[in-house]
Amino acid sequence: MKEKSQFENKTVIVTGGAAGIGRAVVEALAARGALVYAADINEAGLKAITDSVPAVIPVKLNVSQQQDFQQVIDQVLADQGHLDIIVNNAGIGLAGDFNQTSLADLEKITDINYWSVIYGTKFAYAQMIKQGHGHIVNVSSSGGAMPVPNQSMYSGIKHAVLGFSHSLREEAAHYGVKVSTVLPGMVQSDMWDSAVNVKDYNLKKSMENTGLKPISAHDAARAILKGIIANDRSIIFPRINRVTLWFYRLMPNIFTRLFVTPLAKPESATP
Numbered sequence: 610m611k612e613k614s615q616f617e618n619k620t621v622i623v624t625g626g627a628a629g630i631g632r633a634v635v636e637a638l639a640a641r642g643a644l645v646y647a648a649d650i651n652e653a654g655l656k657a658i659t660d661s662v663p664a665v666i667p668v669k670l671n672v673s674q675q676q677d678f679q680q681v682i683d684q685v686l687a688d689q690g691h692l693d694i695i696v697n698n699a700g701i702g703l704a705g706d707f708n709q710t711s712l713a714d715l716e717k718i719t720d721i722n723y724w725s726v727i728y729g730t731k732f733a734y735a736q737m738i739k740q741g742h743g744h745i746v747n748v749s750s751s752g753g754a755m756p757v758p759n760q761s762m763y764s765g766i767k768h769a770v771l772g773f774s775h776s777l778r779e780e781a782a783h784y785g786v787k788v789s790t791v792l793p794g795m796v797q798s799d800m801w802d803s804a805v806n807v808k809d810y811n812l813k814k815s816m817e818n819t820g821l822k823p824i825s826a827h828d829a830a831r832a833i834l835k836g837i838i839a840n841d842r843s844i845i846f847p848r849i850n851r852v853t854l855w856f857y858r859l860m861p862n863i864f865t866r867l868f869v870t871p872l873a874k875p876e877s878a879t880p
């Protein structure tokens with residue numbers, strides 16, 4: 610009941626809202642009375658979500674296209690007059706030996722996972738400052754707060770998202786705008802299947818080899834909504850991930866030797 614009143618009639622944009630964590634966030638927000646725009650490049654996924662939740666407004670958007678992103682936000686403002694929350698969630702995986710990774714793939718993941726967060730934040734922030742309120746929710750990763758070998762570029766970008774968002778949070782508070790950063794651990798989604806694998810690397814296999822059990826996208830969405838309500842600086846889930854990041858922050862060298870270095874072995878990625 611309490612959660613519902615928090616999101617009722619709020620105008621929200623969720624990027625990457627057609628699948629995985631984004632879709633679960635869209636559904637959870639719509640169920641709590643928010644007016645949700647699901648922005649995604651995947652038209653079939655957008656159709657599937659509006660078939661099951663007709664109140665959701667689908668928007669075809671490639672988040673790496675600056676002008677298209679600006680137009681979407683302008684259109685939402687023209688229609689609704691305000692924007693309460695943006696969840697910059699769209700992202701892709703890129704895994705394998707950095708030395709073997711093409712510059713094209715490095716630029717692609719930077720455009721989708723980094724620049725989209727900057728565009729979404731920049732355009733929404735200007736409006737939220739005018740309004741004197743709003744909440745920017747940027748999705749990083751546990752890999753944005755600890756090293757992830759064979760996903761160096763992904764991890765590096767997620768670190769950048771984290772540093773950017775934590776820094777902006779302090780500036781934004783002076784305008785009444787909130788900024789939260791999401792650090793998911795392993796969540797069930799298609800991201801590992803659809804990731805760009807360099808050469809014969811197999812991200813899905815390497816994630817399975819960790820032995821960790823991913824949580825559902827719906828559990829992830831619940832944690833994200835709870836963190837939005839609490840205006841958490843960092844929204845970290847599941848609980849094991851809190852312990853992991855705490856351990857890494859406290860003893861980076863020991864943690865790395867025990868848990869990170871073994872993952873860097875090429876055989877950890879292959880069947």
Ligand SMILES: NC(=O)c1ccc[n+]([C@@H]2O[C@H](COP(=O)([O-])OP(=O)(O)OC[C@H]3O[C@@H](n4cnc5c(N)ncnc54)[C@H](O)[C@@H]3O)[C@@H](O)[C@H]2O)c1
Nearest residue numbers: 625628629630650651671672699700750795796798799800
């Ligand atoms: N699944 C995990 O274990 C996990 C862990 C940590 C962080 N994350 C982060 O959570 C976010 C969501 O991941 P997910 O697991 O739900 O992945 P997913 O692949 O299930 O969903 C990602 C969505 O983003 C969309 N997308 C991709 N490129 C796009 C583009 N250029 N323009 C617009 N939309 C685009 C896809 O179409 C898809 O709908 C990502 O930022 C990811 O890095 C995921």
